[in-house]
Amino acid sequence: MNGGLPPSTPRQLARVTDRVSFLYLEHCTLGRDGGALTATDESGVIHVPVAALSVLMLGPGTRLTHQAVAVVADAGCSLVWVGEEGVRYYAHGRSIARSTRLLEAQAKKVSNTRSRLAVAREMYAMRFSDDTTGLTMQQLRGKEGARVRQIYRKCSESTGVAWKRRTYDPNNFSGGDPINQALSAAHSALYGLSHAVITALGCSPGLGFVHTGHDRSFVYDVADLYKAECTIPIAFNVVKKIQDDGTADFADIAGITRRAVRDRIKELRLPEQMAHDLAVLLVGDREQPDDGEFWADVVQLWDEKDHSVVGGMNYSDDAADHAVESPDRP
Structure with a gap:
């Protein structure tokens, strides 16, 4: 070709x-x-x-x-x-977005301790029913740990599925018990979707606000917002269903869990919710990031005074001269 x-x-x-x-x-x-x-x-x-x-x-x-x-x-x-x-x-494929609006906002906020903490607090606030204002990261982690343990306990009590603790070996999926296998499969599907939405909107998967040091830190940040209503209860329900069938055949537990997560994602309209939440966290925009600026396929040039000027132009040394169009970019 x-x-x-x-x-x-x-x-x-x-x-x-x-x-x-x-x-x-x-x-x-x-x-x-x-x-x-x-x-x-x-x-x-x-x-x-x-x-x-x-x-x-x-x-x-x-x-x-x-x-x-x-x-x-x-x-x-x-x-x-x-x-x-x-x-x-x-x-991953190229971002659907062509604007770096959200990426620049993400980089700016994650590079400043005060703004990074503010975003982290807001991310935790999306999960907590109480106020997170003024809490340190240590306090937020403690509250999150208690919340997650409570979710596991409630799901175990409501389904009758035994629960000890979250344990898994990424190199030995089948080595875990059924509930941990289901959780791993469910979370992996959610991470894939989170990564897809993040990159589709032009953000960086590696610039996390809560997680750090990994090329998917922001993926884990975003996915954690939805585990309580999506993947955790699904994992317990899948194990319960297999147990209730009487066969206790867990051979396809990953596939069953993955399909259940897909149905739940559709039910919750999770890609839309993720895109909305990212816009709120990074630019404070309560609307979907689909305006002309976000989608415009335009290359601009950075300017230390005016922030940006039109790209694809041949600027002369004299700023007063008219700009001359340059050849189209490939």
Whole structure:
């Protein structure tokens, strides 16, 4: 192929708030047919609506062509490779957004101790019923720890699923007990969606306000906002359902949990909620980040006085001279 299809524009792509949460595929080969993604196995070929997906989860036995990766990346869909019964994140497509408005706000706030603490307090306030004003990070962590222990205890009491403590080995998924396996599978799916929304909006997955030092610190920050109403109760309900079936067959507990999380994400309209919450946390915007400034595909030049000036121009040494248009950017 020489040249290929032209890249899509932001307005041609579905907003992250309108996308399906994730699709899981295994034992197939992903390719490209024109501008569409295809998945081929012994049953035949299906066309995957990648532009309408937030996350494409690739399980064991999946293979990718170069053109498949190109169409996925252009669609702004995140790729998540799934190991044997576990989820690992390795790559993502280009952000759907073209503006760095949220990224710049994130970098500015995380780089200042006072503003970083303010965002961390607001993130905890989204989970607590009481006021977090004036609390230190140590106090916030203590309150969060007590809250999570209470959630586990309540879910255990309501479902009858035995609970000891959260333990897991990322290199040995099957080594955990059923409830910890379900929690790992549920949280991994939520992390994938959180990462997809963060990158789709142009933010940095690594610049966390509560978590730090990891390239997915902000992913964990955002995912933690929704575990109590999404993944934790789902994990306990899945284990209860398997136990009630009488077979106690936990062989597909990861798949059952993942599908339950997907349904719950749709029910909660979680991508839309995540996008809204990110806008509130970073720029104080109570509306969805979908205005013209956010989506505009415009490159500007930094200026120490005016903050930014129009890019794609040839400025002369004399500031009073008229700017001359430069060749289009590639």
